[in-house]
Amino acid sequence: MFFKKWIFWFKTKKNQTALQTKKDTEVQLHAFKKQISRFAELAVDDRQVLKQVLQRLVKKVAFKDDGTIKDV
Numbered sequence: 001m002f003f004k005k006w007i008f009w010f011k012t013k014k015n016q017t018a019l020q021t022k023k024d025t026e027v028q029l030h031a032f033k034k035q036i037s038r039f040a041e042l043a044v045d046d047r048q049v050l051k052q053v054l055q056r057l058v059k060k061v062a063f064k065d066d067g068t069i070k071d072v
Contacts, residue, residue, distance in 0.1 A: 032060060 035053050062070040 035056065038053070064070050
């Protein structure tokens with residue numbers, strides 16, 4: 001009986017963690033898309049802000065050894 005309860009608790013925690021990770025990823029992706037949209041529209045008036053957006057974009061893109069972009 002104890003083992004069944006422990007397994008249930010473990011699976012529940014695992015699912016909760018997976019859901020939270022997915023939500024966090026979706027929030028980050030939404031913010032990133034918003035930044036890209038602003039950049040694409042050149043809706044950035046301040047040169048310093050534009051520079052920061054570009055720097056964040058470069059940090060988000062990961063490359064493979066052969067120079068192609070990694071799938072995220």
